[in-house]
Structure formats: C-alpha cells, structure tokens
Amino acid sequence: MEFTLKTFIFYGFALLTVASALVVVTVRNIVHAAFSLMVTLFGVAGLYVFLQADFLAATQVIVYVGGILVLILFGVMMTSGRLEMRLHIERGQLLLGGVISAALLMLLLTIIANTPKWKNLSDDGEQLEPTTRRIGELILNGQFLLPFEVVSVLLLVALIGAALISRKEVRD
Amino acid sequence: MERAYYFAFVEGDFVVLPLHVLIISSIVKILIIAHLLIIGVMAMIWSERRVSGWMQDRLGPNRVGFQGILQPIADGIKFLFKEDLIPNHVDKPLYVLAPAMLLVPAMITIAVVPFGSSLTIFGHEIPLQIADISIGILYILAITSLGVYGVVLGAWASNNKYSLLGGLRSSAQMISYELTLGLAIIGVLMLTVVEPGESALSLRKIAESQGKALWNWNFLIHFPAFLAFTTAMFAETNRLPFDLAEAEQELVAGYHTEYSSMKFALFFMAEYMNMIVGSAVTVTLFLGGWHFFGLENVGGPVWSGLISFGIIFVKTAIFLFVFIWVRWTLPRFRYDQLMNFGWKFLLPVALTSIVVTGILWVTTQSRLLVGIGNVVAAFIVVSIVAGLLVMNKTPEPATPELSGLDAIE
Numbered sequence: 001m002e003f004t005l006k007t008f009i010f011y012g013f014a015l016l017t018v019a020s021a022l023v024v025v026t027v028r029n030i031v032h033a034a035f036s037l038m039v040t041l042f043g044v045a046g047l048y049v050f051l052q053a054d055f056l057a058a059t060q061v062i063v064y065v066g067g068i069l070v071l072i073l074f075g076v077m078m079t080s081g082r083l084e085m086r087l088h089i090e091r092g093q094l095l096l097g098g099v100i101s102a103a104l105l106m107l108l109l110t111i112i113a114n115t116p117k118w119k120n121l122s123d124d125g126e127q128l129e130p131t132t133r134r135i136g137e138l139i140l141n142g143q144f145l146l147p148f149e150v151v152s153v154l155l156l157v158a159l160i161g162a163a164l165i166s167r168k169e170v171r172d
Numbered sequence: 173m174e175r176a177y178y179f180a181f182v183e184g185d186f187v188v189l190p191l192h193v194l195i196i197s198s199i200v201k202i203l204i205i206a207h208l209l210i211i212g213v214m215a216m217i218w219s220e221r222r223v224s225g226w227m228q229d230r231l232g233p234n235r236v237g238f239q240g241i242l243q244p245i246a247d248g249i250k251f252l253f254k255e256d257l258i259p260n261h262v263d264k265p266l267y268v269l270a271p272a273m274l275l276v277p278a279m280i281t282i283a284v285v286p287f288g289s290s291l292t293i294f295g296h297e298i299p300l301q302i303a304d305i306s307i308g309i310l311y312i313l314a315i316t317s318l319g320v321y322g323v324v325l326g327a328w329a330s331n332n333k334y335s336l337l338g339g340l341r342s343s344a345q346m347i348s349y350e351l352t353l354g355l356a357i358i359g360v361l362m363l364t365v366v367e368p369g370e371s372a373l374s375l376r377k378i379a380e381s382q383g384k385a386l387w388n389w390n391f392l393i394h395f396p397a398f399l400a401f402t403t404a405m406f407a408e409t410n411r412l413p414f415d416l417a418e419a420e421q422e423l424v425a426g427y428h429t430e431y432s433s434m435k436f437a438l439f440f441m442a443e444y445m446n447m448i449v450g451s452a453v454t455v456t457l458f459l460g461g462w463h464f465f466g467l468e469n470v471g472g473p474v475w476s477g478l479i480s481f482g483i484i485f486v487k488t489a490i491f492l493f494v495f496i497w498v499r500w501t502l503p504r505f506r507y508d509q510l511m512n513f514g515w516k517f518l519l520p521v522a523l524t525s526i527v528v529t530g531i532l533w534v535t536t537q538s539r540l541l542v543g544i545g546n547v548v549a550a551f552i553v554v555s556i557v558a559g560l561l562v563m564n565k566t567p568e569p570a571t572p573e574l575s576g577l578d579a580i581e
Contacts, residue, residue, distance in 0.1 A: 031328055035266065038321065058310035066317020066350070073324050074343055077336060132307060132373055 010050055017043030034073050041065050055132040190296075197298045205282055205302060213444040214244035220496050227500045254433040259330075262430060266329035271431070271438035274322025278445040281315045284308040285452045286376050287484050289462050291477030299376070300481055306371035309361065309378075312453060313354050316408060320346045322442065323410075323427050330430035338426025341416045341507065348514045349407035349414075355522035356401035359394045359529035359546070360457055363539070375453075379461025386465065391458040393543045396550030397525040398458045400518045405454065407514065409446040411495060413502040416510060451491040452484070459487055516557055524553045 020039035027033050041064045048057035139148050218233070218241055225232025233240040258264065288300030305311060320343050327339020364372040365381045372378070382388045391398040407414040423429070428439045455461065462468050462480035464487075469476055505513065528549040532542045 029263075031263075031266070031325070035321075035325060054305070054307045055310070058307045058314050061314035062310065062317055066314060066320070067347070070317070070320050070324065070343060070347060073328075074340070074347075077324070077328055077340060132310075132371055 006050075010047075013043050013046035013050070017047065030076055031073065034069060034076065038065055038069055041069065053131055055135055193296050193298075197293075197296075198302065201298075201300070201302050202283075205287065206279070209279060209282060209445055209448060210441075212448045213441050214248070216444045216448065216492060216496075217244045217247070217440075219493075220499075223493070223496045224500045227497075248437070251434050251437040256433040256435065259430055261331045263329040263331065266325045267430075268435075270322050270326030270329055271435045271442070272322075273325060274319060274442040275438050275445065277315045277318040277322070278442045278449060281312055281449045282452065284311050284375055285449065285456055286379055286461060287452070288477055288481035289468060290473075292473035297473070300477060301376060304374055304376045307373050308371075308375040309357055309373045312375075313350070316353070317346075317350060319408070319442075319446065322439075326431070326439070327427035330427070332430050334423045334425075335427050335429045338423045338429070342410060342427060345407055345410075345414065345416060345510060345514075348511060349404040349518070352400050352404040352514065352518040352522045353408060355519070355526060356394075356397040356404065357457060359397050359525045360390045362526075362529050362533060363390075363393060363542070375456050379456050379463070382460045383463045386460075387539060389458070389460040389463075393539050394458070394525055394529065394546055395543065396521050396546050397529075400522045400525070401458065402454060403518060404514075405450045406495070406498065407510075409443060409450055409495075411443075411447065412499040413505050414510060415504060416507055447492060447495050448488070451488045451495070454491060455484060455487045459491070512561075516561065517554060520553050520557055521550050524549045 017040055020036045020043065023036040024033050024040060027036065041060065045057045045060040045065070048054075048060060138144050221243070222232045222234070222240065233243040236242040236246050258267065283302040284305055286299070286301040286304070290297050290299045292298070323342045323346070324339050327335045327342075330336070360378065361372050363381070364378050366372045366377050370377060378390075382390060386392070428436055431439060462484050464483045468480040468483055470479060525546055528545050529542055532538075532545045536542070
C-alpha cells in the first residue's frame with residue numbers, strides 16, 4: 001500500500017480514536033472520561049468519512065456527540081458539580097469488562113480473517129454519489145418504510161414514558 | 173487516483189478544477205474568510221456599543237479613532253496585556269481548553285456557507301465557498317451541537333456555582349432549541365430543486381434554487397419556519413432575550429465568571445462569531461443567498477462574482493443589525509418561559525411547517541399555495557396551543573421560587 005496523504009490522515013484519525021478511547025477507560029475523573037469519549041466519537045465520524053458514508057458521519061456527530069454525550073455530561077453535573085467526582089472501579093467490573101472486550105475483539109478478528117477481499121473504495125477511482133439521497137429513497141419508497149415508522153413510534157413511546165416517569169406528581 | 177479522494181465529497185464546479193488551483197484557491201479563500209470573521213467580530217462589538225448608545229440616547233465609545241471605530245482594537249490590546257489568571261480551584265486542562273472548544277465550532281461552520289456565486293480568475297471558475305460538501309446542512313447542525321461543549325466544560329471546570337448554573341441553563345437551552353433549528357430547515361430542503369445525483373443538503377444548491385425571483389426566496393414560502401429558525405438561532409447564540417446563561421443579575425457572568433484576559437475575550441469573540449455565521453447561514457437558507465433581483469448577473473464573470481459577494485455581505489450585515497436591535501429592545505425571558513416558548517410554540521410551528529409544506533407541495537406544486545398554507549397552519553397551531561395553555565392554566569404560586577437549582581428545572 002502506497003503511503004499517500006489519504007493514508008496519513010486515516011492513521012491520524014485511527015490514532016486519535018484509539019488513543020482517546022484508551023483515555024476514556026483509564027482516566028478516573030468522569031468528566032475527563034466523557035470529554036475523551038467525545039474525541040473518540042468524533043474520530044469514528046472521521047473514519048466514516050473515509051468509508052464514504054457521509055450521512056452516517058454527520059449523524060454520528062449530531063446524535064452521539066451533540067446529543068447523547070451532552071446529556072451524560074448534563075446528568076453528571078446535575079448530580080454532582082464537584083471536581084472530585086471519581087469513578088470507583090471494582091474488581092468484578094474489571095473482570096466482566098475484560099471478558100466482554102476480549103470476546104468482541106475475537107469476533108472482529110474472526111471477521112477480518114474470514115473476509116477474502118476488501119474492496120478499496122477510493123483507489124479504483126470510483127466516484128460514489130452522496131449516500132443521503134439513497135438512504136432517503138430507500139426509506140420513503142416503501143422498502144424500509146414500515147420498519148422506519150415502527151422505530152419512530154417506539155422512540156416516541158419511550159420519550160413519552162420517560163417524561164411521564166420523571167415528572168413530579170402534582171398534588172392539590 | 174488522487175482525484176477520487178480529494179473530490180469524494182465535493183460536487184458541482186469543484187471537479188473541473190485542477191488540483192493545484194483547488195489547493196491555492198482554497199487557502200486564499202480560507203485566509204480571506206477567517207480574517208473577515210475576526211474583523212467582523214470587531215465591527216460587531218463596535219456597532220453593538222454604538223447602536224445601543226444610539227437606541228438609549230447616549231453616545232457610546234466615540235473617542236478612539238473616527239467615531240470610536242478603533243475601540244475594539246484598543247480593547248483587544250487591553251485583553252492581551254491583562255494578567256491571565258487561572259484560579260487554584262479550577263480543573264486546569266478543561267478550563268484552558270473550554271474557550272477554544274467554543275470558538276472553533278463557531279469558526280469552522282463558515283466553511284460550508286457560500287459567500288458568493290463564483291469568480292473567474294486566470295481562466296478558472298472558482299466557486300466562492302470554502303467547501304461545497306454534499307451534507308452541508310447536516311454539517312452545520314453537527315458543528316453547532318459541538319458548541320455546547322465549550323459552555324458546559326468551561327462551566328464545570330470553573331468549579332463555581334454561578335458558572336455551573338449558567339452552563340446548565342445554557343446547555344439545556346441549546347439542546348432544546350437545536351430541535352427547532354433542525355426541523356425548521358426541512359421544509360426548505362423539500363422545495364430545493366436539484367438534478368439527479370446532486371444533494372439538496374448542499375448550501376450552494378439551496379441558494380441557487382432561490383435565484384429565479386423574489387417569490388422563490390424561502391422566507392416568503394416558509395415564513396413561520398423562518399421565524400422559528402431565527403428565534404432558535406437567537407437562543408443558540410445565547411443572545412438577549414435568551415441570554416439566561418449569563419444573566420448578570422442572577423449569575424454574575426454565567427459560565428465565564430472565572431475567566432479573565434484573553435480567555436474571556438475568546439468566549440466573547442465566539443458569541444459574536446456565532447452571530448455572524450448564523451446570520452450568513454440564515455441569509456443562504458431563507459433570504460435568497462447572493463440573489464437580489466438579478467443584480468448578481470450584472471457585469472462580466474469577475475464583476476458578477478464580486479457583486480454577489482457584496483450582496484451576501486450586505487444582507488448578512490442587515491441581519492446582524494437585527495440581532496443588535498432585538499437585544500436592546502426586548503427584555504430577558506424567565507427560564508420557564510424560555511422552555512415553554514421553545515417546546516410549546518416553536519417546535520409545533522416547525523413541525524407543522526414540515527407537514528403542510530409536504531402535503532401542499534405534493535398536491536398543488538405551487539409555491540404560492542405552500543406559502544399561504546404555511547402561514548395559515550402556523551396561525552391555527554399557535555392559537556390552539558395558546559388556547560390549551562389558557563384552559564389548563566394552573567394557579568401560580570404566590571412567590572415563584574427561581575433561585576438556585578430550581579431555576580434550571
């Protein structure tokens with residue numbers, strides 16, 4: 001594989017993702033971990049760009065970085081505003097996490113080993129069109145319309161349920 | 173095949189440019205726009221103080237240079253020479269990082285906003301836009317959502333209760349109004365005309381599709397969505413009447429209470445930069461971009477490009493004046509009012525605009541009918557919501573408690 005500007009940037013993103021992910025699991029301060037997780041998710045969005053999945057890259061940032069992680073930070077701050085907020089890690093958690101991570105790693109390695117030929121998207125000069133339009137057509141032209149609607153109704157139910165549970169009961 | 177990579181996400185005119193022209197023109201454009209932003213921030217600070225002075229029947233800064241125009245430079249020098257104080261009780265890494273976390277998103281959003289049609293130099297037609305990516309709108313929404321981090325992390329790292337309260341308010345507000353911001357654009361995207369293989373999410377395409385006549389300008393077709401979008405943008409930039417995050421009477425200075433010197437200046441600059449970029453985005457999405465009654469086609473290929481830049485510049489400037497105007501006209505909302513307004517009025521209006529635009533466009537294909545239908549539907553929805561609120565009104569407690577943690581709930 002020749003070393004082009006592209007590979008250089010790719011490894012930059014890969015390094016960013018892995019290094020910040022390591023920080024997430026090693027650092028004790030929970031807000032620092034959350035901040036590092038933001039960098040990880042951002043790096044993953046960058047990797048999506050290299051897969052020419054433009055829509056996925058943007059959605060990754062909007063949903064995970066701009067939505068979920070902010071809510072996590074928000075929750076941490078609401079519960080404890082102090083700087084000394086530390087994570088306590090028990091040995092059992094460490095073991096469980098290690099086992100799950102190892103299993104996931106094995107799974108991914110098996111898939112990598114069993115894939116006969118990787119398609120290189122950029123080197124054969126193929127210009128892929130933006131994916132956003134294709135995704136929209138697939139959803140709205142009926143092929144995935146029902147699953148899409150079912151998922152949206154499910155999310156709506158979850159939303160209303162969460163609002164109902166978290167609401168204080170008003171007594172007269 | 174380097175090309176395939178460089179242009180993977182780039183559409184339209186870029187593809188015909190040779191690589192060296194692309195790189196050189198991009199660097200030049202980035203330099204010009206970055207400097208314009210900084211100068212724009214200084215101009216905004218000066219005009220904000222002068223206009224507020226004018227509105228309040230006083231003078232404002234008018235001593236440094238002609239009419240005080242060099243005042244922001246004097247302020248900048250002052251900021252640079254102030255001691256950069258880092259209190260002992262802060263979380264140092266995040267405290268230092270936070271101002272940049274706010275300024276960088278504000279700055280890189282401008283990359284996808286077109287600042288003119290195109291300019292022909294040395295036989296190359298160069299589009300006046302740093303990067304015309306196929307997911308322009310999504311990129312803007314994604315980067316805007318990053319802005320919350322600067323506020324939240326700065327507030328938390330300051331280890332100060334006023335900062336924390338300001339940060340919490342601000343992040344809740346930004347998350348709430350982001351929804352309206354995103355939903356209000358969808359109607360615009362529905363009516364954007366594109367060829368097969370092009371993306372309607374590109375800001376250039378949105379601006380181009382408003383080119384035919386004034387009746388194609390999106391703010392006329394989607395008037396309620398335009399109002400909702402603009403209001404949400406005021407909230408996103410933490411400007412009065414939505415500047416709960418830095419309500420001086422309650423929170424000292426909000427999330428940047430502990431900041432001094434150039435770090436404070438960065439927060440300040442980020443706010444103004446957000447305003448400028450937000451105005452430019454609004455102009456592109458709703459106010460016709462670089463189009464103005466055919467004026468953008470006057471002159472040769474060079475002049476028309478420069479004129480189109482001038483049109484965007486003037487439109488953005490007018491919109492920025494509205495920002496200042498509103499700030500010195502309207503008082504601040506109370507926090508519960510802010511949340512109620514965002515969730516119970518703006519969000520329904522934005523949602524209605526999607527439904528009505530979709531139905532009317534499919535059935536009638538008439539922009540006029542879509543425009544009228546949008547206004548009527550928004551009026552009905554707002555009336556219904558207001559009616560429901562009046563009917564279900566619970567008696568307010570005699571003294572509403574709005575201090576401490578209660579204020580952010």
